[in-house]
Amino acid sequence: MKYFRLVWAGLWRKKARTILTMLSIVVAFFLFGVLQGVNQGINEVVNNLNVDRLYTSAKSNMVDGIPIAYRDRIKSVPGVLHVSHWTFFGGYYKEAKNAIPAFATDARELFAIYREIKIKPEYLDAMERTRTGVLVSEQLADQYGWKIGDRIPLGTSIWTNKEGSNTWYFDLVGTFDASEFGGGFPSFYINFDYYDEAKAFGQGVVHYYIVRIDDPRNAVSIAKAIDTQFENSMNETRTQTESQLQQTQIKQIADINFIVNAIVGAVFFTLLFLTANTMMQSIRERIPELAVLKTLGFSDNKVLVLVLVEACVLCIIAALVGLAIAAAAFPGLKVILGNLPMPPIVVIMGVALAVGLALVSGLPPAIRAQRLNIVDALASR
Amino acid sequence: MSPIVSLRNVKKSYVRGKQKVEVLHGVDLDIEAGEFLALMGPSGSGKTTLLNLIAGLDQPTTGEVRVAGKRIDSLSRGALAAWRARHIGFIFQFYNLLPVLTAEANVEVPLLLTKLSRAERKQRVKIALELVGLADRAKHKPNELSGGQQQRVAIARAIVADPTLLVCDEPTGDLDRQNAEEIMALLQALNRTQGKTIVMVTHDPRAASFASRELHLDKGQLIDAVAHA
Structure with missing residues (x-):
């Protein structure tokens, strides 16, 4: 010194x-x-992503989609507790610049898998009762000033409905708090059943299955068991843990x-x-x-x-x-x-x-x- | 009593390019404790080389150099550095103060190599600066001091660790006559009142007259001696 x-x-x-x-x-x-x-x-x-969640997509490409019929077969794999799914809807509110990350899903199962996301049970009940229902994150609701009961028009450049319109209407039935998840959790959920029936084409297909398993230590064997079921089929699958999925997605960017x-x-x-x-x-x-x-x-x-x-x-x-x-x-x-x-x-x-x-x-x-x-x-x- | 500096048959040669240049040819020299010796001679006579050997800055090609009872001609570079820190105080022609440090920080530098506490170092620096008459300039940097004042700081730095021997290489070479006389008077006082042994190289007969003995070197050999009162 x-x-x-x-x-x-x-x-x-x-x-x-x-x-x-x-x-x-x-x-x-x-x-x-x-x-x-x-x-x-x-x-x-x-x-730090959750290791008791697995994600199953088409082996060829995640946007190709896989049949909704796979849901029950995935659920039958030993160690699987819950199965939900995501299908990308896309969409925008009023103008194309107001992009909304909207997904079609089975909400009750989805929130049983993402336990860190806070939602009131009555909102899930309301979602089940309302075919045109939508659940949005509190942040998104605040951003556009939406209140429960509002009817939200959502434009989409992908999915024309059977009425020939590219604007869909959804009824806001509840909100959720996804702050504990961090960034990246989609913030606009619609009922898959309604979406699948109402769209003009491409029925019966989901983009991802999300699976909650009983023991993270069995993640590899359960993922393998899921993929084995669909080997040599028209729609082979690839099942990854949450962290593997994120790494794959990030590497697609760079x-x-x-x-x-x-x-x-x-x-x-x-x-x-x-x-x-x-x-x-x-x-x-x-x-x-x-x-x-x-x-x-x-x-x-x-x-x-x-x-x-x-x-x-x-x-x-x-x-x-x-x-x-x-x-x-x-x-x-x-x-x-x-x-x-x-x-x-x-x-x-x-x-x-x-x-x-x-x-x-x-x-x-x-x-x-x-x-x-x-x-x-x-x-x- | 044995001399404090003793050189026996000291030879020194350098290789410059392809040429071997012999600078000292078998020098024998004794310097007694408390002596003030002036080494004189023309340029290239080997004065500075001899001074460097005495101060442990350089080592002879052959021969024996003994200072304060220790043979220093065969010490390693590391051992020689430690020995210099303990036994030698240097005063250069161009002062060689560290320009970014204040006068007191410059004087403190040799003490950093000792085990003295900060307070003890500070005390010693204060005494040394008082001794050379520059206590009021302690906080000044070298570029804020005159040549004579810078040389006084250099003298304070040379004496602060209480070395066995002070070696001075043309200490007045860069000073005007008045400053030169003041510096020489200060060195003489250190020799007479503090008993410091001083070896000084100089061209200047007036500076040499302050010493107690003069030795003349020519072509690498000591040729004559003059004793002063």
């Missing part, structure tokens, strides 16, 4: 250069914090892990040279001063450590500033990421990366300082 003043003073010998280098590191670590934060955040959410690592890798590769160059230049300018320190009795290794610590201080301070800005920016990214916080592991990874960066970039100048010959350095040779 008593040497810190020497380190600190060395760091600020050329203020403008130090500040500019720090800014580069701050920007790099801000980028690291945001990208790695998103990546880790998604991984964390995916890993391999975020690869993209993040590629961008961060490129940034840090450049940063490595920048920091190393700054440190090297700084040490070159201070050769007479380092020679004086050695003259006064500082050993070669002590000088090496002083230079390395200086590089560490530069990198760690700038990295912490960058990561702090990234953490502060996370709430601003709520629209894209939902309520995803920056995981603490990103800060730990960032600090470790900063130390690594400092050691790698600081080592060449530190070794140069360590090997400095006093007599030559004092004589400016």
Whole structure:
């Protein structure tokens, strides 16, 4: 600690250069914090997803759909407690820009599977009694000012009804609170039976079966048992756990892990040279001063450590500033990421990366300082 | 009483490019404790090389260098660094203060290598600065001080750890006459009142006159000696 003043003073010998280098590191670590934060955040959410839920879709493609007749066969698999299903309706409210993530389902079974979603039993009863009923999330109801009893027109570019209209009308019978689920839970549910009868084509098909099982440890064997039933049929299935499903869906958008690592890798590769160059230049300018320190009795290794610590201080301070800005920016990214916080592991990874960066970039100048010959350095040779 | 510095048949040569240059040719020298020795001679005579050997900054090609009873010609770089911290105080021609540190922080640097507490270090720095007459400039950085003041700070840094030997390489070489005389008077006072042994390299006969003994080097050999009152 008593040497810190020497380190600190060395760091600020050329203020403008130090500040500019720090800014580069701050920007790099801000980028690291945001990208790695998103990546880790998604991984964390995916890993925490419920493992007692399985998702069965068509093996070929999730949008191909599978027969509704599979429901009872899936339910007969040992270990299966509840089976519901999702069929994508799509839709928009009044204008195409007001997209609504609407799904047709069997609501009572669905909410028996998603136990973390809060809904009053009377709303489920009302849904069963009302063929044209709809359950919406509280957030969506608030957004459009819908009240129970309202009749909601929903446009769709996919499903024409038997009356030849692309506008369907639904009666709001209840709301639910999906906040515990986090982002990504559909917020508009209609009765599958009504939808299936009323649409002009494509009857008897669902996009996903959602299955709740008795024991997460049996997830793999139950998934296999479900898929085995439909092997070599016209509609082969693929059953995945919730986390596998999310990973598959995310990878359909992009391999975020690869993209993040590629961008961060490129940034840090450049940063490595920048920091190393700054440190090297700084040490070159201070050769007479380092020679004086050695003259006064500082050993070669002590000088090496002083230079390395200086590089560490530069990198760690700038990295912490960058990561702090990234953490502060996370709430601003709520629209894209939902309520995803920056995981603490990103800060730990960032600090470790900063130390690594400092050691790698600081080592060449530190070794140069360590090997400095006093007599030559004092004589400016 | 044995001398505090003793050199026996010391030779030093350097390789510059393809040429081997012999700088010192078998120097024998004894310096007594409490002595103020001025080493004089023309450029290239080997004065600074001899000073570097005495101060443990360099090692002889052959021969024996003994300072404060210890042979230092065969010490490792690490051991030599520790030995310098304990026994040698340096004063350079161009002061060589660390420009980003204040005067008191510069003076404190050699004490960082000791086990002294922060309070003890502070106390010693204060005394050293008072001794060189710069207590009121403790918070100033080198670029806020005159040449003479910077050299005083350098002297304070050299004496703060109470070394066995002070070595000075042209301590007045960058100063005007008045400042040079003040610095030499200060070194003389340190020698006379504090009993500091001083070895000084200088071109300047006026500076050398403050020493208790003058030695002349030419072409790597000691040629004559002058004793002062």
